[in-house]
Amino acid sequence: MNSTEKAEDLQQNGTPDGAGGERVTSLSDASAESAANEPEPFVELENLYAENAALKDKVLRTMAEMENLRRRTEKEVLDARSYGAANFARDMLTFADNLGRAIENAPKDAEGQMKTLIDGIDVIAADFQSRLVRHGVKKLEPQGQKFDPNLHEALFEIPDESVPTGTVLQVLEAGYTIGERVLRPAKVGVSRGGPKT
Numbered sequence: 001m002n003s004t005e006k007a008e009d010l011q012q013n014g015t016p017d018g019a020g021g022e023r024v025t026s027l028s029d030a031s032a033e034s035a036a037n038e039p040e041p042f043v044e045l046e047n048l049y050a051e052n053a054a055l056k057d058k059v060l061r062t063m064a065e066m067e068n069l070r071r072r073t074e075k076e077v078l079d080a081r082s083y084g085a086a087n088f089a090r091d092m093l094t095f096a097d098n099l100g101r102a103i104e105n106a107p108k109d110a111e112g113q114m115k116t117l118i119d120g121i122d123v124i125a126a127d128f129q130s131r132l133v134r135h136g137v138k139k140l141e142p143q144g145q146k147f148d149p150n151l152h153e154a155l156f157e158i159p160d161e162s163v164p165t166g167t168v169l170q171v172l173e174a175g176y177t178i179g180e181r182v183l184r185p186a187k188v189g190v191s192r193g194g195p196k197t
Contacts (some may be wrong), residue, residue: 002133005043009179022024028177043194045097054166054186066180068092075090081180082136082178082179083085083178083181084182085135085178086178088133089132089137089176089178089183090183090184092128092132093176093183093184095128096125096128096129096132096174097173098126099121099128100125100174102121103118103121103122103125103180106118106121132176135178136178136179137176137178137183138176138177138178139174139175139176140152140174140175140186142168142171142175142186142188143168143169143170143171144167144168144169145167145168146164146166146167146168147149147166147167147168147188147190150182151175151177151182151185151186152168152175152185152187152188152190153175153185153186153188153190154189155186155187155188155189156190157189157190157191157192158170158189158190158191158192159191159192159193160192160194161194162194163191163195164191164194164195164196165190165191165192165193165194165195165196166187166191167191167194168188168189168190168191169184169188169189169190169191170188170189171187171188172187172188172189173186173187174186175187
């Protein structure tokens with residue numbers, strides 16, 4: 001059998017002469033099969049676009065989370081600076097109260113050395129109050145204001161029809177704030193029986 005006859009036999013039967021019945025696929029069949037296994041270029045491109053979009057979204061979310069974390073950390077640092085001394089300041093309020101009581105209970109008609117001592121205590125109390133203010137601690141002045149449960153603690157009511165109900169008439173213990181937080185509420189007596197506000 002010459003080469004032309006072998007080629008014709010191969011095309012017709014798919015087997016070369018004397019090959020034992022094994023089928024040999026043509027070159028065009030092999031390329032068609034491999035093309036079927038490979039994805040089409042447009043499908044692959046769409047998959048890449050989808051993967052790119054997913055990665056962009058992930059990066060944007062990570063950046064947003066990092067920005068939120070940065071803001072939260074800045075706020076925590078600012079709060080730590082502003083309110084870090086709150087416990088110490090709260091303990092110092094007792095000292096301020098005692099100085100105030102000493103001045104209030106000092107004799108008004110004192111003379112000589114006693115007057116000098118009372119004036120000295122008064123200067124110390126004023127200096128201490130200014131140091132508290134310098135560190136963000138402010139004294140509340142609720143006398144004559146409307147009762148605010150966020151800033152005041154009502155201990156009793158005072159019948160008084162001349163002022164609106166809920167007005168602070170008496171301050172038993174001064175209140176203080178540090179920054180925007182209440183360090184200690186003012187202990188007050190409020191009016192009752194007047195016109196409603």
